[in-house]
Amino acid sequence: MGIRTLVGMLVVSLALIAVLATQATYSLFLPGLLQGAALTIEIAVLGSLLAVVMGVLAALARMYGPAPLRWLATVYVEIFRGTSALVQLFWLFFVLPQFGVTLDAFPVAVLALGLNVGAYGSECVRGAIQSVARGQWEAGTALNMSRAQMLRRIILPQAFIAMIPPWGNLFIELLKSTALVSLITLSDLAFKAQQMNQNTFKTIPIFTLVLLMYLAMSLTVSIGMRLLERRASLGLARGKAA
């Protein structure tokens, strides 16, 4: 879907929220939902940061690490890809305290979502690094660079561009999974919606607003990643032309 359509959909969804906000039944719920959305965004941003760190570390460990580190990274990726995000969230929230580690709901949320998406992310980092042409490594060898130097200065900057679209999808997945944290008592957007629904039974306005708000957030991420991709590949196109 083109970036113009995405911007169009974002404008329409924001306009719809604005128009609905002028209606008495809807305006009642907007402040509370916006409060929930703030927490949703906070968890999504922190979770995304953790996911990127874990994704890059796990990919590098699996590709270039010594054997024990490689196994550890593989176990991490398989466990977090093989089980549900909700199960991971509950495990960290209910079971970890049995091992003497008690965390608040907020760090648990960030940790579970970040680790979950990071496991998927490591696969896309790995794919992007492998997609860089072999000749680039050979050129680095010819220049007598160390492997770390080649990775840092030649391979990763090129792999970065290939990584942007899949990471964009993962960030949206993460944003959507934040709804799960409502089930471990965090008062995010999904939690607020359910709470208001139970208190007022004004189901239609509440869930309409919530869907529009999630839509607006996802579209913002999509558009941001498209712009980033465009910017990042500009340099590449120039390099080819020169």
Place this chain on the structure above:
Amino acid sequence: MIWDWSFALEILPVLARAAVISIEATLLGFAIAASLGLILAVIRIAVPWTGWTISVLVELIRSTPLLIQIFFVYFVFPKFGLVLDAFTAGVLAIGIHYAAYCSEVYRAGFDNIHRGQWEASIALNLSSWTTFRDIIIPQAIPPIVPALGNYLVALFKETPLLSAIAVLELMQTAKIIGSETFRYTEPITLVGLFFLAMSLVSAALIRALERLLNRRNAR
């Protein structure tokens, strides 16, 4: 005592019964997703002006959380006179959600069919229904079976969300056991291990299927 084997063995049969519900929800949900997805993809090709509408619809479904969609079907549909029990509502929501993903997979499959195949069927004066049934679908589906399989696994991993509307699937059962006995370690870990085992097995099956399909195509 962190892990109690006798307790784990005691709750295993209860969890096994709940696993049946999870698997039922997966199969029913995927049946909806696979057929609705195919219908969407076919409509998109067969009816000219629907392309844009369907892609906006797909984008809408993919951009909002499944949990909210489950709540939406469970709480909002009754306001329009469509009262569903929790299991049906949950399966329907998951099915519709994954139909959006599946329709994109089908679309990729259809896009890979050479234009000449359409032209040949026009030359043979086949109706568009016959073209789809006898020419396009038999060629488009086999290569995308692994991609559909991946969505089946992804869908299976989403079934714990049904616990949010109190469907007695695995996660909900584990939570109930936990709250009754104050022991969460065994039930939740067992649920996790069950999902892990199922995912690893199904990933291996999909790889085998992929190899099989590749070999058949090569011949």
